Amino acid sequence: MFEFVSSTPVKMKLCLVLVWSAVLSTEAKIVHKDITVSLCSDTFREYMYGLDEEEKYHSDFAKGEGVMTLPDFADPFLYPVGFYQLSLGDMEVCQNNLDFCAKRFNYPAEPKDAPQSSIYSKDDVELGSKNTLVCYITGFYPPHVGVLWTKNNVNITDGASLSRYYMNGDGTYKAVSTLSFTPEEGDIYTCTVEHTALDRPLTKTWDMRVTQPRMGPTVFCGVGLAAGLLGVAVGTFFLAKGSNCN
Numbered sequence: 066m067f068e069f070v071s072s073t074p075v076k077m078k079l080c081l082v083l084v085w086s087a088v089l090s091t092e093a094k095i096v097h098k099d100i101t102v103s104l105c106s107d108t109f110r111e112y113m114y115g116l117d118e119e120e121k122y123h124s125d126f127a128k129g130e131g132v133m134t135l136p137d138f139a140d141p142f143l144y145p146v147g148f149y150q151l152s153l154g155d156m157e158v159c160q161n162n163l164d165f166c167a168k169r170f171n172y173p174a175e176p177k178d179a180p181q182s183s184i185y186s187k188d189d190v191e192l193g194s195k196n197t198l199v200c201y202i203t204g205f206y207p208p209h210v211g212v213l214w215t216k217n218n219v220n221i222t223d224g225a226s227l228s229r230y231y232m233n234g235d236g237t238y239k240a241v242s243t244l245s246f247t248p249e250e251g252d253i254y255t256c257t258v259e260h261t262a263l264d265r266p267l268t269k270t271w272d273m274r275v276t277q278p279r280m281g282p283t284v285f286c287g288v289g290l291a292a293g294l295l296g297v298a299v300g301t302f303f304l305a306k307g308s309n310c311n
Contacts, residue, residue, distance in 0.1 A: 102232060103152075105159035109209060111230070112152035114144070118234045124152040177262035178237050180205035184256045184269040190248050198246055198271060200256035203239035208232075211259035212242040213266075217252060248273045 097117055104111040112124040120134045122144050131149040135142070167173075181204050187197040202210055208230040214221050224245035230238045242256065252273040257266045 098234070100232070103155050103159050104208070105156055105163055106207070109207070110156050110159075111208065112155060113232065115232065118232070120231055122148070123229075124149055126156075175207060178204055178206040179262040180210060180258055180260050180267065182256065182258050182267055182269050184254075184271045186248075186271070187243075190273070192248055192250060192273075195245065195247050198244040198254055198256070200242040200244070200258070200269065201239070202242065202258055203233065204237045205239075205260050205262065206237045207261065208238040209260070210240060213257040213259070214242075214244050215255045215257070216246070250274075 100113075100115045102111060102113040102115070110126050112126075113120055114122040121142065123132055123134060124130075125132050129149070131144060131146075131152070133144065180202050182200060182202045184198060184200050187199055190196060198214075200212060200214075202212070210227075212225075212227055214225050221244070226243050228241045230240050232238055244254070244256075246252075246254065250273060254271045255268050256271075257268040259266050
């Protein structure tokens with residue numbers, strides 16, 4: 066993995082007009098991280114370009130093509146068609162280096178970072194309305210995880226998906242698994258993540274609960290307000306009566 070850091074001076078001028086004009090000039094250095102990732106193992110290959118933890122391009126070795134992942138905006142940066150062939154050649158070099166280094170350093174253990182996960186609904190939850198559960202997984206290395214969804218302790222695969230792996234700024238990876246579902250009262254969903262750095266699978270739970278509006282505080286406040294108004298009315302009555310007696 067190679068990381069390139071560049072800084073670009075940016076000059077900004079602000080003009081403020083009061084009784085006289087004053088010019089404030091400041092200079093800021095903006096640091097960007099331009100990253101190239103070339104990874105290989107016996108079961109995994111990845112070739113990616115990115116900027117500031119955002120992916121710009123990757124090679125899809127399953128489909129045999131390069132993929133631009135930047136959104137379509139004005140004057141985007143484009144990679145030439147030959148970039149995919151370049152990535153294939155880079156994978157051969159990577160594999161040769163991997164074999165050499167493994168033998169040279171006596172097959173050292175691969176570094177491992179355990180993932181963290183969280184589960185939440187994509188949209189506000191309404192009973193009977195289609196929604197999506199999101200299982201966000203981050204901080205893991207090497208870049209491979211297994212994800213299992215359950216509903217009420219029953220494994221489910223229909224409507225489930227797992228994104229490709231994206232790199233974090235610290236060299237670990239992240240991914241997103243989603244599950245299309247229709248929430249019903251009492252349903253319990255789990256997202257279980259398996260990774261080589263975990264001693265046991267990591268499971269997060271999401272349950273569907275509908276709570277009725279709490280009437281206690283509302284009733285209490287209403288009674289208190291009524292009692293207060295009644296007290297004011299009684300006090301006003303006796304005050305007026307006392308004035309008439311005089």
